[in-house]
Amino acid sequence: MNTVTTEERIRELARNLAPVRPIPPLRAALAAAVALGLVAVVGHWLLGGPGLRAGNAAQWLPYGASLAGLVMVAVGAIGAALAAAVPGREAAVRLGVRAAVLGLVLGLAGGLWGVLYADTPLAEVDLVTCLACIRRGLMLGVAPTLLACAFIVYAALRNPGLGTALALAGGVALGAGAVHATCPNDNPLHWLLAHSLTPVAAMLVLTAPLAALLARKTRQA
Amino acid sequence: MIAAQAGDGRVYEKLLLELLPYVRQQVAFRVREEAEREDVVQNVLVSLHRARHTYRPERPFVPWLRAVVRNASIDWLRARGRRLRHELSRDVGEMAEPSYEPLLPREERLSSELEGALASLPPNQREAVELLHVEELSVAEAAERVGVSPGALKVRAHRGYQALRALLMRPDL
Numbered sequence: 001m002n003t004v005t006t007e008e009r010i011r012e013l014a015r016n017l018a019p020v021r022p023i024p025p026l027r028a029a030l031a032a033a034v035a036l037g038l039v040a041v042v043g044h045w046l047l048g049g050p051g052l053r054a055g056n057a058a059q060w061l062p063y064g065a066s067l068a069g070l071v072m073v074a075v076g077a078i079g080a081a082l083a084a085a086v087p088g089r090e091a092a093v094r095l096g097v098r099a100a101v102l103g104l105v106l107g108l109a110g111g112l113w114g115v116l117y118a119d120t121p122l123a124e125v126d127l128v129t130c131l132a133c134i135r136r137g138l139m140l141g142v143a144p145t146l147l148a149c150a151f152i153v154y155a156a157l158r159n160p161g162l163g164t165a166l167a168l169a170g171g172v173a174l175g176a177g178a179v180h181a182t183c184p185n186d187n188p189l190h191w192l193l194a195h196s197l198t199p200v201a202a203m204l205v206l207t208a209p210l211a212a213l214l215a216r217k218t219r220q221a
Numbered sequence: 222m223i224a225a226q227a228g229d230g231r232v233y234e235k236l237l238l239e240l241l242p243y244v245r246q247q248v249a250f251r252v253r254e255e256a257e258r259e260d261v262v263q264n265v266l267v268s269l270h271r272a273r274h275t276y277r278p279e280r281p282f283v284p285w286l287r288a289v290v291r292n293a294s295i296d297w298l299r300a301r302g303r304r305l306r307h308e309l310s311r312d313v314g315e316m317a318e319p320s321y322e323p324l325l326p327r328e329e330r331l332s333s334e335l336e337g338a339l340a341s342l343p344p345n346q347r348e349a350v351e352l353l354h355v356e357e358l359s360v361a362e363a364a365e366r367v368g369v370s371p372g373a374l375k376v377r378a379h380r381g382y383q384a385l386r387a388l389l390m391r392p393d394l
Contacts, residue, residue: 020274
């Protein structure tokens, strides 16, 4: 039970009012996150990472579907994560989540299509190569994920679980997309395990600790 | 709202006072217990204050406001649910082992002190404590008498116990 009246509470809030900077527009924040991801990719390439792949022409369709799927997951999930931090943008969250889910389905379908009609032996999937691609995808996804998380903390979201999960999925999908575009491996099972599923794995494993960290940062802010 | 974001307290106060009927209406739609609605309204206003930087001037104001009110009301209802569960489990523990035993050495002074402390409680907390411990009604009977839910009555009584404890444990007594 509050001992002050609501009108007194309003006067108290108005008395202690400090100027605030409005949160950046969602489109600008999304563009910044994607640009940051691309900067990380170019930086990685300049530091000796692999360039764009010259792949097997027969596999361009499943390969392209996987790549398009990852790009859709990246843009959709990062957009939804940013929108989830702003009250009243539920429609944008739904749109972003739908795009991300569609992208995931497209990516998985592309990978499975390649697996079913592969002209490379699937048994050649090497765990060490897969882990290297997953690690690269995670590394390249760090910058856009952190930018989306910074937006969430600035928005002072009380329950950052959904936003964090989407930021992780989107950021890592951007990194995995860059890995997919440069990975010399022609095995569709490798694409599926080490590229298309990396955002999902990152989301499942890292959401809880990152969300707890963001909630603490929000309380401290 | 744009002026409020720039730090104009006078405009902000006017805005919040103008929004108050709308906030009360929205809260009344979600919170059944009349006695607790004003608490929720204040909670919503504080949430609105904390989220004021998330409003973009080029976006419509009402959907933003509606979302803040809805989120704050839901947060409050969830927090109340957690609090009630916690208090219920604690009250069961207290029934087995009364926590007011340490006050017994001062029992000669307790009656007048207790009366004074009870008188200083807010009316609804005092009523809840008296119904449960003076008239010795059950929670359900007391809640029915007051016209609130058993949960709301338990919250009032619990807050009353806390206030009484703080008053009776003052070093000057």
